Amino acid sequence: MGLTYYPSPRAHAALNPDALRESFVAEAPSWDGHAISSPYDLHVVEAVRARHGLGKANGVPTDVFVWGQGEPKDRTVTKVGGLPCWGAETPWPERNGVPRVFLAQFSFRDSLDLVGSLPGDLLVLFTDPEFSWVSGDPDGLLCQWVSIGTGRLIVERLLPKPRKPFFKGYGIIHRTQDYPEARAGAEVPAVLNATKIGGVPSGADVRVPEGTRFLAQLTSIQAAPHVDYPWVNHPRPLGLSPDTAGIHGETNQLRIGEAAILSLYLHADGRVGWTLGR
Numbered sequence: 017m018g019l020t021y022y023p024s025p026r027a028h029a030a031l032n033p034d035a036l037r038e039s040f041v042a043e044a045p046s047w048d049g050h051a052i053s054s055p056y057d058l059h060v061v062e063a064v065r066a067r068h069g070l071g072k073a074n075g076v077p078t079d080v081f082v083w084g085q086g087e088p089k090d091r092t093v094t095k096v097g098g099l100p101c102w103g104a105e106t107p108w109p110e111r112n113g114v115p116r117v118f119l120a121q122f123s124f125r126d127s128l129d130l131v132g133s134l135p136g137d138l139l140v141l142f143t144d145p146e147f148s149w150v151s152g153d154p155d156g157l158l159c160q161w162v163s164i165g166t167g168r169l170i171v172e173r174l175l176p177k178p179r180k181p182f183f184k185g186y187g188i189i190h191r192t193q194d195y196p197e198a199r200a201g202a203e204v205p206a207v208l209n210a211t212k213i214g215g216v217p218s219g220a221d222v223r224v225p226e227g228t229r230f231l232a233q234l235t236s237i238q239a240a241p242h243v244d245y246p247w248v249n250h251p252r253p254l255g256l257s258p259d260t261a262g263i264h265g266e267t268n269q270l271r272i273g274e275a276a277i278l279s280l281y282l283h284a285d286g287r288v289g290w291t292l293g294r
Contacts, residue, residue, distance in 0.1 A: 019055055019248050020084075020188050027125040028093050028189040031055065031082060031248075039244060051277075052210035054240035055082050055248055058190060061205045065195075068204045075193030078215025079127045080208055083185040083237060085247040085268075092138065092164050094187035094211075096120045096237065096270055099175065100140050104168040108176070109142050109158050115176035116142035116158060122213060122232045122280075126189055130214030131231055135286040136161030139231070145179045150273040150292070159280065159288040183237050183270040187211065188248050194218075209277070211235050217279040222293035228281040231288070235277050237270040239263045 019036060020029040040059045052058050058080065065071065081094055091101045100118045102108070109116045119141040124134055142158040143149060149156030194215040198206040209218045213232045217224060224230045239246035239254050241263045246254045258264040272278060276292045283289060 019245060026189070027090075027123055028187060029084075031058070031188050031190040033190075050209070051235040051237070052080060052208060053083055053235075053237045054243070055188075055245045056240045056243040058082055058210075061208065062192070064204060065206075070195055070198055070204060070206060071193070074197055075195050076215050077130055078192060078194050078208065079130065079213045080190045080192055080210045080215075081187030081212065082190065083183075083239075083247055084188060084249040085183070085185045086249070087184070088186035091169060092123055092125075094121065094123045094189075094213075095185065096187075096234075097178075097182055097184035099170070099172055101138055101162055101164065102140065102170045103162075103165070104170050104174075106170075108170070108174075109160070111144050111155065111158075114145065117145055117176055117178045119143045119157075120234055121162075124213060124231075127213040131229065131282075134161070134231075134282070137164045138162040139280065139288060141234070145176075149290075150276065152292070157278075157290060159290065161286070161288075181266045183267060185237070185247065209235060211237070217277070217293070219277045219279070219293035222277060222279050222291060224279065224281045224291075225289065228283055228289060231280045231282050233277055233279045234272070236272045239268050 019032055021032050022029055036055055036059050087098050091099055100121050121138050121140045123138050140160045140162050144156050195206040196216045207216050207218045211234050217230055217233055241256055242253050245251055255262045276294055279291050281289050
C-alpha cells in the first residue's frame with residue numbers, strides 16, 4: 017500500500033490515511049512541537065489530537081502538505097524550490113537588476129472551497145538571493161499570481177540558482193482541521209504548524225490584517241529523523257548528519273529564519289501581503 021493516491025479530480029496527490037496509520041503502527045506518537053514536514057509528523061499530530069478528543073471541537077478546514085523530494089511530474093502543484101510553473105516567454109523577476117530566486121508556489125485548485133475566488137490558479141513566491149525578507153525587508157519577497165495555461169515553461173538551464181542550496185520538493189495534500197477554539201494544553205497541536213492552505217495561521221504572534229483573507233502559510237521544512245518515509249517518495253530513514261543522508265543536509269531542509277512562519281493574505285484588490293511570525 018502506497019502512502020499517496022490520486023483521487024480524481026484533485027490536482028495534488030493526496031495522503032492515504034490508512035497507509036499512514038499502517039506504516040507507523042509500531043511508533044509511540046509523541047508531539048515535539050516542530051513543524052509538520054514528513055508523513056510521520058502528521059501521523060503523530062493526528063494521533064495526539066485523537067487521544068485528546070480534539071475532533072469534538074469546532075474546526076476550521078485546512079489543506080496541509082507533507083513533502084516528496086525532487087521534481088514532481090506536474091509542475092503546477094504546490095512545491096518548494098526547483099522549477100516553478102513560469103512561462104518561458106514571461107520576464108523573470110529581478111530586483112535592482114539581480115534575478116530573483118524561486119522559493120515556492122501554492123496551487124489553490126483543490127482548496128477554493130477554503131479560500132474563495134482568487135486572481136489566479138497559483139501563487140508563485142520569489143526571494144532575493146540573500147533571503148533578506150527573513151530579516152524583515154518588505155521588498156525581499158515577491159508574490160505573483162499565475163494562471164495555468166498551455167504555453168511552454170521555463171527550462172532548468174535558464175533558472176537562476178540560489179546562492180545556498182535548499183530543499184526541493186512537492187506537496188502531498190491532506191484535508192484536516194484547525195481548532196482555534198479548542199481548550200487544549202500546549203502539548204496538543206490544536207492549530208497546525210505546517211505548510212498549509214486555509215485554516216488558521218499558526219504562530220502566537222501572527223496577525224492577519226483586518227479586511228484581508230488568510231490564504232496560506234509556508235513553514236520551515238525538515239524531515240523527521242530515524243523513521244520510514246522521511247519524504248513520501250523516500251522510504252529509508254534519514255539520520256542526523258549534515259549531508260544528503262541526514263536531516264541537517266542543505267537539500268533536506270528549508271530554513272525560514274529561526275523556525276519562522278510565513279503567512280500570506282489577500283487584499284480586496286488582489287494584492288498579496290505577508291507577515292513573519294513564530
